[in-house]
Amino acid sequence: MIGDWLDIGALAEIPARGARTIAVAGGEEIAVFRTGDDRVFALVNRCPHKHGPLSQGIVHGHAVACPLHNWRISLETGHALGEDKGCTPTIPVRVDAGRVLIARMAALATAMAA
Numbered sequence: 001m002i003g004d005w006l007d008i009g010a011l012a013e014i015p016a017r018g019a020r021t022i023a024v025a026g027g028e029e030i031a032v033f034r035t036g037d038d039r040v041f042a043l044v045n046r047c048p049h050k051h052g053p054l055s056q057g058i059v060h061g062h063a064v065a066c067p068l069h070n071w072r073i074s075l076e077t078g079h080a081l082g083e084d085k086g087c088t089p090t091i092p093v094r095v096d097a098g099r100v101l102i103a104r105m106a107a108l109a110t111a112m113a114a
């Protein structure tokens with residue numbers, strides 16, 4: 001159905017192994033990551049440890065290292081890896097004809113939870 005997905009820009013605008021952020025209502029942000037193998041993942045931009053901005057972390061494979069205390073968060077599940085415990089919500093995301101689309105309802109739910 002038209003309108004289920006929100007076009008947030010071109011894949012080429014996200015640096016490889018980097019991220020861009022999307023502000024949603026309520027002050028929350030969504031971080032959209034592009035990995036070295038050109039996969040795209042979206043998470044709430046908040047580390048499950050002490051709310052570090054994951055978008056500013058370093059992407060290794062399909063995980064990001066939080067810039068504050070270096071927890072590694074899976075981009076696929078949002079779960080902390082290794083000994084650490086916690087989870088950041090993920091948002092469905094896909095790429096269509098070079099455009100990055102995030103699920104509108106999940107983005108709205110993120111805003112409502114803020």
Ligand code: FES
Nearest residue numbers: 047049050052066
């Ligand atoms: S806030 Fe992310 S590791 Fe501490």
